[in-house]
Amino acid sequence: MLTPLLVLNPDELGQDPAVGMDLAAALDIGDLELRTAWDRNLLLADDDQLDSLRGAATARGLRVAALAAPLWKWCLPEAKPGRVDSFGFPTQVARADRKRWVDRALEVAGILGAPRVRVFSHLRVGDLTEAFADDPLLPYALECAQRAGIRLLLENEPVCTMAKPDGLLDVLGRHSALGLWLDLGNLHEVGHATVDTVAQLAPFTEYVHVKDWRAHSEGTLEFCPAGRGEVPYGELLTVLDELRPGLPYGLETHVKGDPADALREGAEFLRTRASSTC
Template identity: 60%
Template sequence: MVTCPASALVLNPDELGPDPVPGLNLAVKLGIGHLEIRSAEGANALMLPDDRLRHIRTLADERGLKVAALASPLWKWCHPEARPGRVDTFGFPTQVPPDQRLGWVERAFEAATILGAPVVRVFSHLRVEPELTEGFAGDPLLAKALNMAERAGVRLLLENEPVCTVAHAEPLLEVLGRYHGQGLGLWLDVANLHELGQATPEVIRALAPYVGYLHVKDYHVGADGGRVFCPAGTGCVPYGEVLPLLHAACPVLPYALETHVRDTPAEALTAGAAFLRTSLPGGLR
């Protein structure tokens, strides 16, 4: 199994806009050698034609950058008759008929192969009307996708996303315990876990054996009670407590910056990279 190198920082170029070049150049400027690809040129990566994916790969290769992960929207979907709320899928449809889903899984593996991405993110079905919400554990497509991933030489990692069915620690541990032996790992978003009140040392220790990738974003609570995103290390997410625990359990993790800071993304990414480099024992590349 190909893996991202230990203690690596990862940058997502689409944080700076649809043109990937500014993000790639910022990665070089910050000494970040790995990329997460989610969208580019105004389209979700899964919906880009092969030649555009190859173009992104060439842009990365020219700068000495490697793609650490394909941040796909797989399983961030529901039946066409369901009515999801506001969901950010970066240009990918949320209402996907079941007979079209295998095709998207196959496309994700094709895209990952073109980009050279060793891991592919998945979600766990959108939470919609109770009678239409689908279960992730036991989904036959998941078992098929895990077998396909093994043949393709990539790994599926499940993100804990609050709008999806598997976000709290208890169902996460249940699903990961069931499928970890088949290759499923955890794409851990600590801020999402904190939003649910579960970014505690006990939960982090329980989830740590499954973590294969870490999303790092931060926020503080606004006057209206909503989240206001800010550079990593300046908000309310307890990274000072969480990062040493994760590093002790998993010293070979990639740390991917996901700021969601819209007005000054380059500055937020720069600050986040500096924060992570000074916060982890041994630092980061």
């Protein structure tokens, strides 16, 4: 089995990106997933800040593997979303404003040197929920991304419209220029983290989020280091390793107490697992 390509998001450790970058270097993780820094979503950062961020990464020998953008994690201004973590970006966005955010995300990715940009699939907001696969902005975004040499990747997000296999397979089949940003923890949360499902999704998968959690009886999730929770990574990663070897695995913890230790443990889990299956 190939040694996994690990990716670390510095904002798991706070809003000073240097802290997370230093940890990535210490863990011999050469790739970064960027989302926020200095208390702002990177789509809201100015070009000088983005240049500085990329320079700090380059100085440590790190590359930017992905921009974890909030595109399509939104609804109409008249809709009322529930509790949503959009990482400092508005959840209510008028249709007239959305094109410029797509354009800006691609600009940001270009400045950072990120070859992948995450998208979502509209927030679920009852009768005002919008259809992602038929959104006229999607073909525009995919065409612009192709011209820029950037891949748009759809994350399966429980609060959005595309979280279960049927919907994901439908939209990915209809838009060949769209790839999958597969979050295995999210897949488990919606009850579809099975070997068969991952095998179906594998041909479209280009990036993987790895996070773990334990569910409590009242329905809350307690996040923990990868490999110590309920997500059946042994089975799911084995399928991905067989069908899509060499995928980048983005470590995502959401662990509040000691995220640095959780990231260390998660990296060790993935590497030990890889070496034990060789």
